[in-house]
Amino acid sequence: xxxxxxxxxxxxxxxxxxxWAQTPAPARPATAPAAPAAPAxxxPARPATxxxxxxxxxxxxxxxxxxxxxxSPGPAPVRGxxxxxxxxxxxxxxxxxxxxxxxxxLSLTIGSGNNNxxxxxxxxxxxxxxxxxxxxxISLNVDVRNVNWLENGIRATVAIEYQPYLPDLKVxxxxxVTANATMVxxxxxxxxxxxxxxxxxxxxxxxxxxxxxxx
Numbered sequence: 001x002x003x004x005x006x007x008x009x010x011x012x013x014x015x016x017x018x019x020w021a022q023t024p025a026p027a028r029p030a031t032a033p034a035a036p037a038a039p040a041x042x043x044p045a046r047p048a049t050x051x052x053x054x055x056x057x058x059x060x061x062x063x064x065x066x067x068x069x070x071x072s073p074g075p076a077p078v079r080g081x082x083x084x085x086x087x088x089x090x091x092x093x094x095x096x097x098x099x100x101x102x103x104x105x106l107s108l109t110i111g112s113g114n115n116n117x118x119x120x121x122x123x124x125x126x127x128x129x130x131x132x133x134x135x136x137x138i139s140l141n142v143d144v145r146n147v148n149w150l151e152n153g154i155r156a157t158v159a160i161e162y163q164p165y166l167p168d169l170k171v172x173x174x175x176x177v178t179a180n181a182t183m184v185x186x187x188x189x190x191x192x193x194x195x196x197x198x199x200x201x202x203x204x205x206x207x208x209x210x211x212x213x214x215x
Contacts, residue, residue, distance in 0.1 A: 084112040087154055089144050090210040092190070095164055097202040104162075106142055109214070112149040118142065128169050136173065138165045146182075153184040154211045158193060164203060174198040177205050185211035 091106040110117040119142040124135040141161040148155045158181050164174040179194040194207040 084149055086110065086214045087112050087147055087149070087156075088212045088214055089117075089156070089158070090212070091142055091158075091160065092208045092210070093140075093160075093162055094206045094208075095203060096206075097197075097204040099166075099168060102164075104140070106140070108142060108144055110144055110147045110156075112147055112154070112213075115147050116143070116145045117147075118144070125165050126167070128167055128173070129171065137163075139163045139176070149213065150184065153186050154213070155182075155184045156211065157182040158209055160194075160207055162205070162207070164198070164205065166203075172200075174201060174203050177207075179207050185209060188212050 086109050088107060088109045091108070093104045093106075095102045106119055108117050108119055119140070121140040123138045125138045127134055127136050139161060140163065141159075143157075143159040145157045145159075146155070158179070160177075160179045162177045164177065166173060175198060177194070177196060181193040183191070183193070185191055188210065190208050190210045192206060192208045194205070196206075197204050
């Protein structure tokens with residue numbers, strides 16, 4: 001009796017297990033689709049730039065910018081411009097101390113616009129010592145450069161080459177005299193730029209310059 005009851009229960013259990021295995025599994029609920037993203041809010045428009053125009057009465061009260069500092073004063077201006085006055089240079093060369101003093105005067109007129117002028121003179125004089133050569137060159141050269149009319153006078157550079165000549169001298173002639181000076185000359189006033197003595201004789205040479213403005 002017990003044996004039959006155990007067999008019957010076993011059958012019931014097997015039938016129940018088959019029925020449970022044949023029962024379909026419940027369907028898994030589908031995932032709901034994601035909601036669409038909300039649109040970004042519109043960017044506010046940039047305000048337009050406006051130019052503010054001040055009324056005339058307000059503009060009159062606005063202080064003007066400070067003026068730039070005045071430049072420092074420079075050297076005295078040069079008034080020797082093209083078309084300025086002409087300057088006459090009188091050159092006086094005096095030889096003293098020998099048997100026969102001599103004086104030579106040369107004149108040269110130059111414009112006052114930083115101009116230049118020159119004199120070239122070369123002569124052939126008899127050779128006092130005799131022999132060869134029968135003649136010797138005697139030179140007298142004057143150069144006046146960079147002539148300018150200033151507030152306080154006339155500025156110029158004067159260069160002179162002068163060869164003294166003594167016809168009665170039976171030995172070598174005195175040496176050549178050269179002078180070079182840059183200075184300011186006063187109008188119409190004689191200025192001495194050189195005074196020298198010959199190294200082998202008692203001959204003395206002076207050179208004077210007179211610069212005159214021609215009105």
